[in-house]
Amino acid sequence: MPIKKPNPDTFVDWFRSSSPYIHAHRGRTFVIVFGGEAVADASFSNLIHDIALLHGLGVNLVLVHGARPQVEQRLKAQNVQMQYINGLRVTDDAALACVKEAVGIVRVEIEALLSMGLANSPMAGARIRVASGNFVVARPLGVRDGVDYCHTGEVRRIDTDAIRRQLETQAIALIPPLGYSPTGEVFNLCAADLGAAIATALGADKLISLVEGKGLVDSQNRLIGNIIAREAEVMLASQKDLAEDVVQYLRAAINACRRGVRRIHLLGRELDGVLLRELFTRDGAGTLITAEPYEETRVACIDDVGGILELLAPLEEDGKLVRRSRDLLETEINRFTVVERDGMVIACTALYPYENESLAELACLAVHPDYQNSRRGESLLQHMESRARSLGIEGLFVLTTQATHWFRERGFEALSLQKLPMEKRQLYNYRRNAKVFFKKL
Numbered sequence: 007m008p009i010k011k012p013n014p015d016t017f018v019d020w021f022r023s024s025s026p027y028i029h030a031h032r033g034r035t036f037v038i039v040f041g042g043e044a045v046a047d048a049s050f051s052n053l054i055h056d057i058a059l060l061h062g063l064g065v066n067l068v069l070v071h072g073a074r075p076q077v078e079q080r081l082k083a084q085n086v087q088m089q090y091i092n093g094l095r096v097t098d099d100a101a102l103a104c105v106k107e108a109v110g111i112v113r114v115e116i117e118a119l120l121s122m123g124l125a126n127s128p129m130a131g132a133r134i135r136v137a138s139g140n141f142v143v144a145r146p147l148g149v150r151d152g153v154d155y156c157h158t159g160e161v162r163r164i165d166t167d168a169i170r171r172q173l174e175t176q177a178i179a180l181i182p183p184l185g186y187s188p189t190g191e192v193f194n195l196c197a198a199d200l201g202a203a204i205a206t207a208l209g210a211d212k213l214i215s216l217v218e219g220k221g222l223v224d225s226q227n228r229l230i231g232n233i234i235a236r237e238a239e240v241m242l243a244s245q246k247d248l249a250e251d252v253v254q255y256l257r258a259a260i261n262a263c264r265r266g267v268r269r270i271h272l273l274g275r276e277l278d279g280v281l282l283r284e285l286f287t288r289d290g291a292g293t294l295i296t297a298e299p300y301e302e303t304r305v306a307c308i309d310d311v312g313g314i315l316e317l318l319a320p321l322e323e324d325g326k327l328v329r330r331s332r333d334l335l336e337t338e339i340n341r342f343t344v345v346e347r348d349g350m351v352i353a354c355t356a357l358y359p360y361e362n363e364s365l366a367e368l369a370c371l372a373v374h375p376d377y378q379n380s381r382r383g384e385s386l387l388q389h390m391e392s393r394a395r396s397l398g399i400e401g402l403f404v405l406t407t408q409a410t411h412w413f414r415e416r417g418f419e420a421l422s423l424q425k426l427p428m429e430k431r432q433l434y435n436y437r438r439n440a441k442v443f444f445k446k447l
């Protein structure tokens with residue numbers, strides 16, 4: 007596929023806006039799972055190009071693929087059908103032969119696409135090494151409710167050392183839905199469960215599952231941007247019209263979440279570039295599943311300094327906030343509270359108590375422009391008010407140049423400079439001429 011020419015104006019903005027994500031993802035480990043449907047699709051090479059780009063940006067990648075349509079095609083040619091009992095497949099001898107054949111072919115196809123390096127193609131200069139192997143130890147599902155599931159298996163152990171060694175050499179690990187037992191047998195595994203088991207065992211930073219259709223939608227067919235594992239469980243139990251693969255991936259996601267994988271993404275693979283949209287844009291393109299809420303308000307730590315500086319810089323430039331050096335911010339970081347959304351600081355504020363007067367200054371209240379007007383400023387103010395109260399503070403004051411009305415509408419009243427604590431008065435910058443507002447708590 008030839009490289010499309012981007013519009014230079016939007017391209018520069020777009021590329022700059024994705025830079026925090028490029029830094030955030032470098033050196034991380036992502037497990038990406040996709041079904042045989044994705045491999046069979048004419049647009050599969052686009053997905054491979056996006057995977058190659060992620061690899062080029064320094065992400066450690068483990069790819070787990072399914073092969074269901076390819077297996078079914080082979081079974082059909084032999085006039086046999088895969089049997090499903092209680093939602094589980096029964097892999098008899100004939101089915102296992104088809105699984106081995108289909109998995110082999112799918113693997114070769116993926117390896118071939120990842121090996122491309124044609125000039126003027128998105129793969130030019132990529133030079134990717136792919137590593138497959140006996141990374142998965144499996145055991146038979148056995149006989150359940152009287153049904154012998156034959157060669158259908160479940161994961162017993164993942165050889166994480168072997169996978170990590172491949173990742174350390176910058177290879178992409180490609181893992182088929184097969185597992186091997188110490189008795190030398192081969193077992194047919196479910197790709198969704200395998201992906202979750204690998205992500206858990208590796209302690210991966212993300213598990214990304216590409217599903218058929220639009221992805222995880224609510225009862226009105228609207229894409230769900232993020233959901234916590236507990237809500238996803240309720241959804242599984244109550245929403246009966248979820249697609250079969252979505253149910254499988256969602257169940258695996260909840261398990262992985264419970265076992266410590268912090269971010270799990272469910273993406274509708276049919277949207278071109280869904281992987282890049284999800285990973286490099288603020289609002290993503292699929293569903294993020296986390297154990298804890300996706301956005302949290304918490305006390306800042308030293309690792310937040312970079313994010314806070316980035317948030318404050320344009321506001322300082324505009325004269326809305328007083329300039330703060332990195333050194334000062336590092337010294338005063340424990341005074342800050344941040345709102346973190348998917349690893350990015352999108353709002354912050356700081357509390358400077360004056361204990362003798364039972365007062366505190368609320369400073370540096372800032373919400374990133376992309377997230378303003380959604381009551382984040384207000385809820386951060388409420389959060390700080392209750393924090394101040396718990397510290398025995400009886401009143402908050404702010405110095406502001408361009409948000410006077412915002413504070414007035416939230417119960418603050420103008421205060422004469424003379425009423426400020428002496429220490430603060432001495433530091434008042436007359437050239438800046440900020441207005442002082444006060445709220446009794």
Ligand SMILES: CC(C)(COP(=O)(O)OP(=O)(O)OC[C@H]1O[C@@H](n2cnc3c(N)ncnc32)[C@H](O)[C@@H]1OP(=O)(O)O)[C@@H](O)C(=O)NCCC(=O)NCCS
Pocket residue numbers: 321326327368369370371372373374377378379380381382383384385404405406407408409410411412
């Ligand atoms: C002021 C600020 C923190 C508000 O955050 P926010 O999350 O957008 O605020 P909320 O969503 O809680 O409130 C939005 C409301 O405030 C209004 N508002 C936003 N900024 C305002 C301002 N500077 N002056 C007056 N009203 C303002 C909006 O119009 C909206 O009102 P509406 O819904 O009636 O139209 C944010 O605009 C900001 O970061 N500004 C730049 C930094 C700054 O000036 N900080 C204060 C100095 S300490």
